[in-house]
Amino acid sequence: MSTSDRPAIAPLAKIVERNQVWNRMAAKYGVSNPVPPWQTSLDGICDAIDQSHCGAEILGFADRRNEEDTLSTTVYADLPYPENRLLALAHSLVVRGVIGEDELAQRLAAVRDRLEA
Numbered sequence: 001m002s003t004s005d006r007p008a009i010a011p012l013a014k015i016v017e018r019n020q021v022w023n024r025m026a027a028k029y030g031v032s033n034p035v036p037p038w039q040t041s042l043d044g045i046c047d048a049i050d051q052s053h054c055g056a057e058i059l060g061f062a063d064r065r066n067e068e069d070t071l072s073t074t075v076y077a078d079l080p081y082p083e084n085r086l087l088a089l090a091h092s093l094v095v096r097g098v099i100g101e102d103e104l105a106q107r108l109a110a111v112r113d114r115l116e117a
Contacts, residue, residue, distance in 0.1 A: 011101060059096060075087075
């Protein structure tokens with residue numbers, strides 16, 4: 001079964017359903033920076049995975065990029081870049097068991113709580 005054929009990952013599906021993209025969130029909270037604050041972290045995580053000695057065992061560079069391309073144009077095609085890239089990475093990590101759906105949902109809830117505080 002290919003990555004894009006797997007069942008939806010509930011916490012990520014909710015983000016797509018809500019159309020939770022940076023330009024909408026920035027406008028809602030009065031942020032003028034066009035670059036999402038998480039963009040640097042996403043780039044850093046991808047670099048760390050790509051350069052890690054254990055990264056290839058879990059998610060090598062070629063697999064990560066191929067899955068990112070596939071998921072960004074299928075499962076997460078309704079989201080703009082870089083949101084589709086972020087969700088594609090999260091999807092790949094959940095599929096590989098690096099983070100579970102429940103833990104991902106908890107972390108997303110914690111971020112939402114901080115944002116709304």
